Amino acid sequence: MTGRDDLRVLRAGICGTDLQIFRRVRPDRAGILGHEGVAERAATADGRRRFVVFNPVDPDDQDSILGHSYDGIFRRHVPGGAERMPRTVPVDPRLPADLAALVEPLGTVLYGWELASSAAPLRSVSVWGGGTSALLVAIVAQLHGCDVELVHRRGERLRFIDGLGVLDGARLRLPGAAPAVAGCDGAFLCLPREGAAAGLTQAVDQVRPGGCIDLFGGFGPGDRHPATGRLDLGMVRRANVCGRPVGSATAEVRTPAGKPVSLTGHRGTAERHLTRAAELLRTHASRFGALITHVVPLAEAGSYLSAMASGSRAPAPPYEYVKVVIDMTLVSAGTRGPDLSTRLADLPVECPV
Structure with missing residues (x-):
């Protein structure tokens, strides 16, 4: 009972x-x-x-x-x-x-989209990952009328995703292939901790000056990256929690090459x-x-x-x-x-x- x-x-x-x-x-x-x-x-x-x-x-x-x-x-x-x-x-x-x-996973994607799109207008989006969150981000981006590409390290996985038929019109590519858009407006890193640093290296290279990178996952407190200097990437994510603050808490950085980039992230929804x-x-x-x-x-x-x-x-x-x-x-x-x-x-x- x-x-x-x-x-x-x-x-x-x-x-x-x-x-x-x-x-x-x-x-x-x-x-x-x-x-x-x-x-x-x-x-x-x-x-x-x-x-x-x-x-x-x-x-x-x-x-x-x-x-x-x-x-x-x-x-x-x-x-x-x-x-x-x-x-x-x-x-x-x-x-x-x-x-x-x-x-719940779609709710977290909508939160990430809300934060990233308030930091920079999104017309072209690149997504790193091949799991549920990455595919949900790609679908939401297409529902907003964006050009979308999905980046994953396994060709077999990309062929499987293509066969699902949920991302018609999106480009699916391996990390070493030329990007579909030179200078995307937004990048979403939907990667496990083991792959997040390599994904951020690629995203920093691809996003346009003034574009936004959403650290959807993969980074915890104390994590740093050469492209973003002393910035604590885990604390970027912890600055937005469950819809607080209203609006977007972002970190503005310049890469070693001088490119200005916004970073955001969140926890919860x-x-x-x-x-x-x-x-x-x-x-x-x-x-x-x-x-x-x-x-x-x-x-x-x-x-x-x-x-x-x-x-x-x-x-x-x-x-x-x-x-x-x-x-x-x-x-x-x-x-x-x-x-x-x-x-x-x-x-x-x-x-x-």
Whole structure:
């Protein structure tokens, strides 16, 4: 029996930071991973169902993060009496349930876009990375009418992304290839810590004078780079947290070659970004849904985490991943594709056990 304050987790997404914690390249101490997802609260007295998405970062303590510093949502229930309860935001019950796992990552992308576009007008954008965040940035950029290119170190990955059909008109290239645009307006670094420094070297070379680089991930407190001198790149990210301050906190630097560049970044996201993300997911369900490559039951989540963290191919086709979603209501073994027809409101009231 669960209490009225419990959260019944319905879907959860595996994030790149989950993989970094799994590989122990981050110092996070949560015993249970997971921070992207959707849950159901106890119904109201009149029987109305209430769905919420998780907002993992605490704006008053940005080191307090669901699934990082305290136990996350790779479980069926978050008990109401837990010592640390996660922050949540209401979500439209008409949202397809599988897409709800993309609300938080898309919300963080919308926050990054808000910051970068307030620092410099964005008409051409280059994105470094090949995971969920990078593809979400590229889609959002195209929805804003930008010319987009995506840079990734593996040709096989680029061919897989091309086959998804979500970035028609974008240029996909290897790091050593000539850029599609000489002097892009904005660069987004959606890279793990292991690859962030090399990506920043390339982005500094490619962005136009006065352009903006968004440090979407990959840099922590104390990290520096030869192109940006003594600037603490981790503190650039920590200057914007969960929508605070209103506007964009940026750092203005000159590279060793004398080029002026703005840098921004953030941690967390705000309710307005999550609400807008859910609206976009409903409006462009097929396009965003193509990013969900695997939907698995909780019992198989461990094998996917292990394979993804080690760089192994997926246990089931397709053998490249983008977003792996854990369906807490699945009890049968096996992997399925995204279901874009079943809304949150359509899910059964009681989770199978």
